[in-house]
Amino acid sequence: MSDLILALSRLGGPLASHVLLSASAIALGTLIALPLAIWASRAPHIARLTLGFASLIQTIPALALLALFFPLLLALRGLFGQGLPTLGFLPALLALTLYALLPILRNAVTARANMDPGILEAADGMGMTAAQKLRLVEAPLAAPYIMAGIRTAAVWTIGAATLATTIGQPSLGDPIFAGLQTQNWVLVLAGCIASAALALIADTLLGLVERGFAIRKPLLVWIGLSLALAGIAVAGWSSRDTGERDTIVVGAKNFSEQFILARLIGQRLEQAGYNVEYREGLGSAVIHTALTSGAIDVYVDYAGTLWANQMERKETPARSRMIAEIAKWEKDSTGTRMLGALGFENAYIFAMRRERAQELGIRSLTDLASLSSRLNVGGDVEFFERPEWHAVRDAYGLNFAQIRNYTATFMYNALQSGQSDVIAAFSSDGRIAADHLTVLKDPKGALPAYDALLLITPQRVQEKRFVNALRPLVGAIPVSRMREANYAVDRKDNKLSPREAARQLAKDIETGNSTGS
Amino acid sequence: MAAGDRPFLRFDSVTRQFGETTAVAGVTLDIRQGSFVALVGASGSGKSTLLKTVNRLIEPTAGTVLLEGKDVAGSQPSRLRRRIGYVFQGVGLFPHMTVAENIAIVPRLEGEKIGHGAIARLLELVELEPALARRRPDELSGGQRQRVGVARALAGNAHLLLMDEPFGALDPITRDALGRRVRDLHQELDLTTIMVTHDMAEALLLADRILVMDAGMIVADATPAQLLAGQGGKIAQALVAVPREQAQALADLTR
Numbered sequence: 001m002s003d004l005i006l007a008l009s010r011l012g013g014p015l016a017s018h019v020l021l022s023a024s025a026i027a028l029g030t031l032i033a034l035p036l037a038i039w040a041s042r043a044p045h046i047a048r049l050t051l052g053f054a055s056l057i058q059t060i061p062a063l064a065l066l067a068l069f070f071p072l073l074l075a076l077r078g079l080f081g082q083g084l085p086t087l088g089f090l091p092a093l094l095a096l097t098l099y100a101l102l103p104i105l106r107n108a109v110t111a112r113a114n115m116d117p118g119i120l121e122a123a124d125g126m127g128m129t130a131a132q133k134l135r136l137v138e139a140p141l142a143a144p145y146i147m148a149g150i151r152t153a154a155v156w157t158i159g160a161a162t163l164a165t166t167i168g169q170p171s172l173g174d175p176i177f178a179g180l181q182t183q184n185w186v187l188v189l190a191g192c193i194a195s196a197a198l199a200l201i202a203d204t205l206l207g208l209v210e211r212g213f214a215i216r217k218p219l220l221v222w223i224g225l226s227l228a229l230a231g232i233a234v235a236g237w238s239s240r241d242t243g244e245r246d247t248i249v250v251g252a253k254n255f256s257e258q259f260i261l262a263r264l265i266g267q268r269l270e271q272a273g274y275n276v277e278y279r280e281g282l283g284s285a286v287i288h289t290a291l292t293s294g295a296i297d298v299y300v301d302y303a304g305t306l307w308a309n310q311m312e313r314k315e316t317p318a319r320s321r322m323i324a325e326i327a328k329w330e331k332d333s334t335g336t337r338m339l340g341a342l343g344f345e346n347a348y349i350f351a352m353r354r355e356r357a358q359e360l361g362i363r364s365l366t367d368l369a370s371l372s373s374r375l376n377v378g379g380d381v382e383f384f385e386r387p388e389w390h391a392v393r394d395a396y397g398l399n400f401a402q403i404r405n406y407t408a409t410f411m412y413n414a415l416q417s418g419q420s421d422v423i424a425a426f427s428s429d430g431r432i433a434a435d436h437l438t439v440l441k442d443p444k445g446a447l448p449a450y451d452a453l454l455l456i457t458p459q460r461v462q463e464k465r466f467v468n469a470l471r472p473l474v475g476a477i478p479v480s481r482m483r484e485a486n487y488a489v490d491r492k493d494n495k496l497s498p499r500e501a502a503r504q505l506a507k508d509i510e511t512g513n514s515t516g517s
Numbered sequence: 518m519a520a521g522d523r524p525f526l527r528f529d530s531v532t533r534q535f536g537e538t539t540a541v542a543g544v545t546l547d548i549r550q551g552s553f554v555a556l557v558g559a560s561g562s563g564k565s566t567l568l569k570t571v572n573r574l575i576e577p578t579a580g581t582v583l584l585e586g587k588d589v590a591g592s593q594p595s596r597l598r599r600r601i602g603y604v605f606q607g608v609g610l611f612p613h614m615t616v617a618e619n620i621a622i623v624p625r626l627e628g629e630k631i632g633h634g635a636i637a638r639l640l641e642l643v644e645l646e647p648a649l650a651r652r653r654p655d656e657l658s659g660g661q662r663q664r665v666g667v668a669r670a671l672a673g674n675a676h677l678l679l680m681d682e683p684f685g686a687l688d689p690i691t692r693d694a695l696g697r698r699v700r701d702l703h704q705e706l707d708l709t710t711i712m713v714t715h716d717m718a719e720a721l722l723l724a725d726r727i728l729v730m731d732a733g734m735i736v737a738d739a740t741p742a743q744l745l746a747g748q749g750g751k752i753a754q755a756l757v758a759v760p761r762e763q764a765q766a767l768a769d770l771t772r
Binding site: 116117118119120121122123124125126127128129132136137140141216 | 572574594595596597598599600603605607608609610611612613622623626653669673
């Protein structure tokens with residue numbers, strides 16, 4: 001319980017971002033929906049068109065809508081210049097605004113369509129101009145219904161805004177996604193509670209405004225509105241830019257090792273005098289473009305991932321040649337700097353429970369292939385879309401009975417419970433050793449090397465202070481250390497947070513206290 | 518033509534079509550200042566449409582409407598309507614405004630304010646308690662609402678009052694009382710009144726000139742006395758026959 005209170009007390013930052021993002025999206029959605037509704041009330045085909053469009057948007061899953069704005073904004077850079085942000089607040093705002101449109105628009109259009117024709121005839125008959133009619137009759141009569149729409153939009157938006165984490169916008173999704181990855185249920189619960197409470201509060205305050213409009217008590221409207229605005233103001237004040245210190249954004253993908261490395265990098269940069277923010281939970285495809293576009297300043301990627309996904313290479317050369325070619329390609333294509341390898345590898349490997357492997361007599365991927373049609377395989381959410389999977393599948397002729405996607409954490413549970421016979425795991429994952437898993441050999445060398453590489457945005461490559469702060473990390477992390485840190489975060493009991501694990505890792509690097517591998 | 522002889526309101530070949538249907542078919546007509554005209558006819562005869570061409574709630578397809586010698590099409594609809602009182606069956610009081618605010622709406626549209634005294638006088642004109650001023654329309658009876666509707670129509674100092682089935686939704690007693698009140702107001706305030714109704718008895722009792730419409734045309738134009746004397750043609754007489762036979766039947770019952 002005290003853990004939960006502690007976790008909740010640390011949500012100030014994400015909560016403030018969440019409030020500002022949701023409030024901006026609802027405000028912008030209202031600003032767009034109301035003129036559209038007025039236009040629609042004067043032209044029935046516009047009503048059909050706008051409502052159809054808004055309904056169509058609603059059918060797109062919120063997560064996909066958020067993700068779609070990344071390539072869209074990237075394409076729009078041709079129009080608006082390279083300064084256009086492609087990650088973070090802007091795409092999150094645009095996606096959520098579109099999401100907020102429908103309930104507001106629909107309620108406004110419906111309110112107008114169902115208005116007593118006698119009242120509208122009286123408005124005309126008394127000699128109101130179109131503007132007077134809107135201001136004196138249509139707007140006040142539609143107000144409670146519009147407010148109800150804004151209320152619905154607010155509850156939806158606050159819920160969907162948790163997904164903004166995946167496109168690099170801090171929100172209450174941060175603790176939820178981080179907690180899901182590290183099996184820290186307290187963190188997940190804290191994020192859910194905070195987001196639900198926020199939605200309830202918004203609903204109550206806007207409900208007050210709605211009721212004020214409905215029973216024509218302006219006092220209620222003012223109370224509800226001023227409390228809501230006060231909340232937004234507090235959120236804005238608390239997340240105002242505090243220092244003149246240069247702010248660095250450290251990126252991370254969506255698993256524990258990335259969270260730990262991001263904190264490790266961040267802590268070094270803070271020591272060097274930088275302000276540090278984190279963008280966590282980014283997908284492999286998004287994160288590289290985020291770096292080259294300057295949305296994030298630094299992150300750790302893996303050789304094989306860059307090789308297959310960004311460079312679209314199929315062959316698997318020796319490790320040193322691959323890393324050298326990656327460094328050259330990054331420099332030539334975008335000016336990104338590959339500062340160096342951290343010293344460990346996090347390859348995709350296929351792992352089985354030891355007893356299961358022995359029972360089936362499987363020791364290598366070749367053995368696995370002959371039995372694969374009877375077996376179920378599990379992988380992380382992106383593995384089966386990646387070229388590495390296609391390569392290894394084709395090299396060995398793997399043809400599984402069933403393919404399942406899991407978040408990394410659940411994948412190990414699936415293996416233990418027998419839902420999956422084999423999983424595509426990460427070689428640096430502490431759970432492989434802890435769970436006594438058998439790692440299958442890759443005699444054909446179909447899986448490329450996955451050395452962890454430190455990548456720096458083109459905007460910072462000339463910055464000595466920045467580069468010098470990070471250089472000591474190169475070659476400093478043996479795989480045993482990384483596994484230890486990962487396991488400290490991933491294990492069920494006595495867990496560390498990624499921040500604590502990063503501190504521990506930093507201490508070990510300082511003292512050179514490496515267990516080696 | 519001397520100014521005094523100029524008709525207050527003139528319809529000149531007014532036609533209105535809705536798609537294939539002709540609602541008003543070339544009506545030409547003069548209305549004198551101070552007259553109380555009833556437009557009578559069956560549903561769909563075009564009487565409401567003709568009335569609404571005066572305050573431009575409906576625009577004629579062809580022809581012109583001249584108010585005090587000026588084509589109504591030449592002035593802005595909103596300006597025009599504020600000078601013309603309008604009362605209709607739907608009443609259309611604004612539910613979010615008090616009775617006083619409803620009555621004061623036309624002056625407000627003109628950017629003027631009218632005081633409590635003026636509101637009280639208007640309420641008095643339609644025989645309502647001044648205390649009602651602070652109520653909202655949903656606290657009033659149907660009859661009270663239409664009285665407020667009449668007061669609202671008069672608040673802008675209109676000289677022309679258009680009424681479209683004004684008493685259609687009221688119970689017979691309220692209907693009779695309000696009809697008489699409007700007839701008196703017509704005289705007291707020196708109004709020119711045009712009332713659309715399908716009730717010939719109401720027209721005979723209140724109006725001094727009755728126009729009977731059928732299929733978009735004026736088929737009879739007569740005083741109540743002339744109609745009761747059997748003039749005005751077949752359609753008009755068919756309409757007059759109804760209240761006359763009812764009166765006869767009632768008279769027979771008392772014998």
